[in-house]
Amino acid sequence: MSLIDCVLLTLLNTVVCLVLPKLLSMISATEKTQINQEEQHINVPISEPNPEIPSFS
Secondary structure (H helix, E strand, O other): OOHHHHHHHHHHHHHHHHHHHHHHHHHHHHHHHHHHHHHHHOOOOOOOOOOOOOOOO
8 A cells, every 4th residue: 555545544534533423413413303393292291299208118
């Protein structure tokens, strides 16, 4: 392998290592927003909290 091949592979590897995490975070963010939008459509009635603390004796 010549020197130019090593340099090109190094540059390609650098670009992939810098771009791939950004792409994955963008994909993950769009999936999270879709999930959050679906959760907002679900209305769950919230019951009042029980003020009593159960005892385990």
